[in-house]
Amino acid sequence: MPESNNQRITSVGIDIGTTTTQLVISQLTIENTASGSLVPHVEITDKEVIHRSQIYFTPLVDRDLVNAVAVSKILESEYIAAGLTPEMIDTGAVIITGETAKKENAKAIIDALAGFAGDFVVATAGANLEAIFAGKGSGAALYSAERHQVVVNIDVGGGTSNYATFHEGKAVDSSCLNIGGHLIEFERHGDRITYISEPAQTALETTGQRLQVGERVTLPQLRPVVKAMAECIVEVLKTSVHSNLTHKLLMTPPLQLAHPIRKVMISGGVADYVYAEKEPERMAEVTVFGDFGPLLGWELKVSLDSAGFVLEKPNETVRATVIGTGTQSVNLSGSTIHLQETTLPLRNIMVVSPFTAVIPETPEMIAEVIKSEMIQLQVAQTEGVVAIAMKGPRTMSFLDINSFAQGLLLGMQDYIVNAKPLILVMEADCGKVLGQCINASATHPLEVICIDQIEVDNCDYIDIGKPLMGGRVVPVVLKTLVFNR
Amino acid sequence: MAVANNDLEKVIIQSVMEELAKKGLLSQKGKDHMMSAAMMDMPFVPNPQSEEMVTFPPQEEMQIDNPFNADAVRAMKKLTPARIGIGRAGTRPKTMSLLRFLADHAVAQDAVFLDVSDEFLQRMNLMAVQSSAGSKDEFLQRPELGRRLSEEAARKIAEKCEKNVQVQILIVDGLSSSAIEANIPDLLPALMQGLKSSGIKVGAPFFIKNGRVWVQDHVASIVNCDVVISLIGERPGLGTAESLSAYMIYRPDENTVEADRTVISNIHKGGIPPAEAGAHLTDVIKQILSAKASGVKLNQQK
């Protein structure tokens, strides 16, 4: 059978946010980049965005409810515009973010999109993940890897500001603050307030200002509360001792600030106004989109400058999250995988990391550790499939790898009898030999998926897609929910 | 060490010793010993009783004073074992870099000139035979001798080895005995396990001293196997002296050319980990067996 050396997959990213909904369709080229004399190493070598949708206002039934059917209509028409059918989509992710995620819309949207988003699409929500996708889409991740400098990407959207700190290309910290440019709504190009959201109300109260729905405001009247919001955004970068307002508006634990921060990148709808040439001078300029985004952007720039942060320009602003979602969410496993049968795709596999310290030496001791973790998580009783994650075996010697295989089989006895696939995810480069050892030690044929060279440090759930490249690799989506453990 | 026959040399030696002592890399005793040797205007004879060792700081340690972007240097150092980010003393390498260079060179030389130990061969339960190169010098000066078995070896193999197997594994010192001792203990059991559980018939692996790649053709002509695989020490470099290659060929004959071989190189702890290589080689051998071809011919079938 001919083994092709590269393959193209089509990936869709859909971002349903508080204010806007958009999608991008990208073509990823995956290739074996190792020379013939080495073990094949498959990676994504090219990402090309082949279709960018219009930016839609997120369709709402009322203020709290997303119109899921209307969202699916958007997809339908965008697919047509791109000349694609759902069957042509290989992978990707839907991300429901910001306020919309809070509004318990996820289920309805996921159901409405099930038929549209292709065979292998992940539905996910969560501020931390969104922040990371935004930072990958904006180019912050790449910037940190290329310049070897720590950079924080803040995706400032309609309802939230999502922080992700990148170090050498990797997200190392994240947080989410309930501040965005759409928290107070106005008549478009006008000066009359039509809506004040709860977090905006909190900001008004804390800063001792009074604005009301129906009221007309001037720029000097509006500025103080927006300035206060901008300062909250900057405060999270500076210190972990927060003002009352910042404290109230933090939706996740704050940034841990383990790395000193100097460089900052802003993406999201508000970003264009952070990098604008001049400040908005009249209310009509502030409220072009019926909110105060332009003013928030300008005030944020002022606050960042005066706090001494260096602003870097992103590659993408308003589309950062959706581009990150579509092109960055897929990892490819190390190519030395040991796959059997056609159990894939598998979704929402719980990641279990039993080994916090060093991996013990004997199979019995290894089994002990695994068993106690499995009991604690009550895995055997549940229907769910789990993946055992680890850095690697005790050492890379054949002896230790073989002992680990035996210990694993012993420790997972109760799990395997239920004919569940044995899934292993690890950082070390020994997936193939470990898979081989497991099969050699097993008393009856097993389904084993042994994925190596993937870092699962902060990962909670993974999805594993259908094998690509003639069965040599699988796409893996890592879903990180929190950094602060 | 050279004779310190002028004052300048003495000054240089003295300051190098002091520098080493200052960094805690050389004891006072060791320093005194070398200094007195230098001052005596006589050739320096290392004291064989002395346990004096120089320990190098870890390779990844930052050697640049006041780097502009330390993260960048660290990231680049991580990508390569090459000697980068080592700083400098004026226009010359720092003492530590120079010593490390000399030490690595010595390790590379040892890898070529030392033999695989008998203890190792016993432990791995490997029969040993020799190529027609009688000594290391001959082996290095006359490559063609390393490509043929000695008469005695040919006889021994004809007598002891199982014939008509699917796979014959050879362990060949080639240009690095260190590569053999470092990798075979993890590679061989993984490879044997992989081949056996795939139901492939394997002859007992054995060792060939002073051998080169082509010696596998000679072996194949005697044991009449389908695939012969040589696990052979690569020419050592200054990055590692422990790198091993696997050269495989399907049914070699008098028309065989180099392009008929398949090679998987860079097997060592910093490259393809040896146990993992064993599992990977199992797959490659399976491909060769089913294609009945190796080297370029195999690639053309893919």
Ligand code: B12
């Ligand atoms: C020395 C060397 C050579 C020398 C060999 C000189 C000699 N007669 O001894 C020369 C310069 C001729 C050479 C040429 C080539 N080499 Co070369 N070579 C090496 C090197 C640096 C060390 C090999 C070694 O230690 N061998 C062990 C000793 C004991 O073996 P030997 O019996 O003394 O020598 C034989 C082998 O070295 C063999 N050999 C050397 N290179 C290659 C390449 C292939 C594909 C094959 C099948 C055999 C082979 O030929 C020698 C004569 O039989 C390796 C690097 C490495 N990490 O291994 C690359 C390496 C093996 N070479 C490589 C390549 C690609 C080639 C060439 C195809 C380059 C080209 N495009 O023309 C040619 C083809 C060689 C041929 N004979 O057909 C690749 C192989 C990658 C792969 N699997 O496809 C390697 C791994 C370097 C790399 N990382 O890219 N090579």
